[in-house]
Amino acid sequence: MNLCLELIADELAHYPSHILRRNKISQRRLQMKGVGIYRRGMNFSSDICYMVSAKNVTDRFNCPNNTTLIVIGSVNDGIFERANSDILILEGEMRKEDFYDIFNEISDIFVKYQEIDHRLYEAVSKNEGFEKVVTIGQELFNNPVIIFDQNYCVMNNLDYEIPGVTWAVDPWSGTKILPLDAINTIKTSPEYIHKKSDDGTFLISEDYFPCNMILASVKKNKLRITVAVLETQAPLMESHRILAKYFADFIHLTFNKNYIHTGHPVRFENFLKELLNNHQMEQACIDRYLLSMNWKNTDTYICMTYQTSRWDKVGVVYYNVCTNLELQFPGSFAFYYDDNIIFLVNLTQQGLERQQLIYWLSSFLTEGVFRVGISYDFFEFHTFPSYYLQTLGALEMGEKYAPDEWCYDFREYVFYYFLHYGTSRIDGRHLCFPGIVQLYLYDTKNQTDLLHTLRVYIQCERNAALTVKNLYIHRNTLYQRLRKIETILDADLNDEKVRLFIHLSYQFVEHLSLEPVL
Template identity: 50%
Template sequence: MKINLDIIAEELSAFSPRRAGRKKADTAIRNLQGVGLYHPQTSLSPEICYAAAADSITDTFCCPSDITLVVIGAADECLLDSADAEILILDGGKAQCTFSHIFNALNSVFLKYQAIDAQLSSAVMKNAPLQEILKIGEAFFGNPLILFDKNYCILGEADPRLEKLELVCDKWSDSLMLSIDTVNAIKTSPEYRRASASADVCFVSEEYFAYNTLFAPVKGSGSPLTMAVMETDCPLTQVHRQLAVYFSGILRLALGRNHLSSGHSLRFEDFLKELLYDTQIEQAVIDRYLLAMDWKNGDNYLLVTFQTNRFDKINSIYNNICVNIEKQIPESFAFYFEDNLLAVINLDRARMSKTDAVHMLSIFLREGLFHAGISYIFFDFSTFSSYYKQTLGALEMGEKYSPHEWCYDFEDYVLHYFMHYGTSRIDGRHLCHPGVVQLYVYDLKNKTNLLETLKTYLECGENAVQTAQNLYIHRNTLYQRLKKINSIIHTNLDNANIRLFIMMSYTFVDLLGLSPVES
């Protein structure tokens, strides 16, 4: 954070600050790091703000050039006006303050801004939520702070103090946004038009907007974003422009770490996390979020959870990996949740099979940094959390029974999982073998009876003659049905464990009063 005499003068306004020296207009280039006592015989640094007592400023005083000096006390300003330096005079105002009192106040300014800078830097490094960083900014400016996207939708939450703000609801995302009239009022203000040409900070007065507001572009974020500081509690000053430039840079770093620059939607990520927390969301709202991604609720999806370990727990690498996953696999969306990396893949939009998707992810897995749990294929986001639990179950069972492997498909470990936990953690319908679900959906769409055919075939010990008799169909008809079943479920019925779990899936449906798919 660049601290200069403008900031110091505003912070110490109680001490009647006055500017002197020839460089009165150059303070914005300064980047002062701390305060020290002025001694003419020592080597002076342009990054230090030096403090000198007023009684040391006499006719023989020769101010070194290109330094920053704070004179404490009632000094002769005529002796300082011609100095080739940046000078601020603090005489204590009406209060008769001692040199040490004002010096300590001066030092406190640096401590305050350094603490804020450290707090913000820490928040960015830890990938703190956007709202948490904005809360720090509100304490920083002493006013509400909002981040808008290119359509002036609010990224985060609207501050209750901004009651005069005219907001409408975006029909696609249910997010609050400025009304068209309000946006037009902002963009027609003279300073906004001047500032937009140079992508600079601009001040919009209450004449054009509900509040006096500083608008600062968040440069380099990839998607046009705007930070707004609205005057409700503390008057906005010229110094706040400098602070707005600094804070917009912090937001740029934070959003860059959240890979917004790659087109990653923070709003869609928050939506998925709400589903993982089992928040009940109406189907119409789910459809709107998916529509923003050009996805449909009925598409086939796959969820992969990457379990990190050792140094991989450092969040700073998470976003780069998410970006790489999204670049590697078309129609994928990657984000981190509970110290894991999650990737949702729209198989239909990507025109790939589950096997193809896993193969494309193998480059990340073979490096030995991750273990991966893979869910069943699913097509209903209202059940998203169940498939996340499947990936965690696959990881747990896989590491227990096959620790030498790196990729665990829940379909291969569902029987192990059921023997450990039954249906206590995952709804029984989401433990059903995928083949049972696929046949159920096919029967609904095509008015067929393949689900019952497979059940009878397995109950008869794969005896075709007995199965045909029990179903009252010709043996050739049975063979045609079995061929169709095999083309749908792609499952090896010669595997005893697979046959066992398919029959258990039928039991889940019958005993628990479920259907393989939620209505």
């Protein structure tokens, strides 16, 4: 771990015999690897902190540019006015022995942080676990450390109480979460509002919170975490901002190492699995999880399930496949479930039509020797489990009726599925012909009557004269409506199976007391 002069100054402040004076504004980036003794005429390095005795700093002293300098003893004011360096002065009467004592103290500071750095890297590389990294962080700050997700849910184990902090409880997962008033307090604090810090760290003072707290946020690869250091045991120093940012990068690295297949908070993956396991969840809770992905309940989604029998089912293979899928489509989420890979795509966020998506994925699928089942488009996210079942139904029917193909769209196999299982596995509303749903949505938005027109047309066995008579409309009006209907349906009404399926969809709506919506 490289150090900055700000951090060294805060560490030296623990020694009351030193009087610190920052002659220049210390650089906050971590740059220094060790400490050395200044010698005139030597070659200087920007990653070394040099110590010099005040006795050697005269009016003719030529301070090297772009270096870090610690002066031991009192010097004349203004001697470093034109120096382009980062300088810290330890004032006072100093003996020769003091110089070397301080040199050893600074060397110990470097050793201390190098050891912490080594322990953190070792914990991550050996995959010792998230909680192990948090424990090292608490030793680093001598204060409690809390890891928050994007919604301020606590991600690490808290087996101690934080004075003055009253936690709320997430209704679904049972985890602790900052209450809304505490979140609002953070977001209305001066530093947060004015964003004074340009490195992603903020100080929340005790005027706005029960105790001083430093927050450091990191967002990479769609995963956002926030490290909070609370001042309950030892005073927080300015340099702790730098350390909090440094430590937050390790926490982020830990999550990416363990959950590289998603790049998202594992909490969202667990949320999807809970839905698939038929756990009931309130809509407000669903909305909160969608918000963590910047998704909305009203967005349009499509679900795909990937199967293959030709690979060795090793976790790392699954993770790589999921990662590749998500890299191709940023508005997506892929995860491993029940020996399959489930791939969710937010079509609204992508700005894609389903056929575009399927076309772009075709090469990926054929090269990977995959078989895939594809659901209808859907919204109202609580219905996601039904559309997952559609993908399984598409795979089952596809293997039975078209075993040589690789891509099975449930829209093409739903008729066969219904013949096999009726509505015993999937809710009737989710077996409706997808074009019927689109007609319903179009009528609702535009105050038209295309849904009823199609039903009468099919009941009249496509007899135009009888249809216009029953609808009390002109023949030209009927033909205009039929052209619009065919465009929305994206289906051939001359196909008797299509007509039968549409007729069955109307029966679902009528006899099951359903609305033709997803």
